[in-house]
Amino acid sequence: MTASEFAMIAVFAFVGLLIGSFCGVVAHRILRGETFLTGRSRxxxxxxxxATYDNIPxxxxxxxxxxxxxxxxxxxxxYPLVELILGLAYAATWLVWHDEPDAAAQIVLGLAFATMLAIITLTDLEARIIPNGVLIAAVLAAVMIIAIGGLAIEQRLVAAAIVGGLFLAIAWFLPRGFGMGDAKLIAVMSIYLGRAVAPAVLAGLLAGGLVGIALIARHGAAARKQKIPFGPYLAGGGLLGFLVGDDLVGWYVDEFFPDQST
Ligand SMILES: [Zn+2]
Incomplete structure (x- = not known):
């Protein structure tokens, strides 16, 4: 790694830590109906x-x-865990995408995605809520970045219709099995990820399901009644999907459907 590459990674990690701290404020205040644009944290x-010196990420x-x-x-x-993860996510986004086509647009898209995931992880962990306002803001940001950056949108819309539609239907017909907030999150993730949403959602559901099974094994019937907050697991899957998902899907298509390889 060259010195300038190292410097870029350090800058992205530092900005990610700061934005992660801001996400903590946003998540905390959204759940309490407060403005997050002004005022000090208490x-x-x-x-x-x-104090400022006690507010360093x-x-x-x-x-x-x-x-x-x-x-x-x-x-x-x-709060500090999400700050740390967002710092790592920002650095990894730059590292993975800076040599790819449409690097600038992809990196901005990745930072917006990771930021949205950080906020909904915090609100879902604290209150089992994935706020609609955050999801709507995330869709608007994605559409703007995709349009201005000239990224392809067709595959993203297809993914949102198929994968998002599937999970919205599951949440509609089996409300006890799967939350509507999680389904809406998957639809939004599809816009950011395109076909890479498939491995992202699989990884998220698998991780959340395994933790759920472990909790039931440990706490018995009491845990069974609790709905698993899938948001944080889907967020982790989404980050992985943005960083390596497209390569994974490409490998899968080449391996099993060589005629349709892209
Ligand atoms: Zn106190």
């Missing part, structure tokens, strides 16, 4: 304003050992 427990949480400086109430580890 501790949920004691209401103390969080990842590091403040580690230095404070996950507790409020004033009252000692725990700060959930999902």
């Amino acid at each position: 501790c949920d427990a004691c209401g103390a304003q969080i 990842l590091f403040s949480w580690l230095l404070l050992r996950g507790r409020c400086r004033k009252c000692g109430d725990p700060i959930p580890p999902r």
Whole structure:
């Protein structure tokens, strides 16, 4: 790796950490119906304003050992974890796409995608909610980036209609098995991923399903009644899908349907 490549990765990781911190604020305030454009963050427990030096992504949480400086109430580890993952996701997006055709548009699309996934992961973990507003904003952002960047849209619309439609139908007819929020998320992911949505959703459902089975094995009937929040698992699958999904689908098509290889 050259020095300039290393510098780019560091810049993207740093920006990802900062945006990850902003995602924490957005997710926290959306669930409480507050504006996230102005105002300082406060501790949920004691209401103390969080000082700038205690608001440094990842590091403040580690230095404070996950507790409020004033009252000692725990700060959930999902916030620094999502910051860290978004930093890694931003760096990986640049690393994977900067040599590809349409690099600039693909990278911007990937950053928008990862940011949306970070917000819905936090809201789904805290309250089992995937907010419609975030999904709508994500669709608008995707359409703008695809249009301005001149990326192909046909395959994305086909994926949204088939894969999104399938899961919306499942959520409609089997509401106890699968949440409508998860289905809408899959439809939005299809716009970002095109055909790569297939391995992304498979990976997400598999991971979420395995964790669900483990919880039932451990906690028995009580866990069975709880709906699995698939959002975070679908988000993980979506990130993988954006980074390696298209290569995976290409390999699969070449291997099993060589006549239709693209
Ligand atoms: Zn406090």
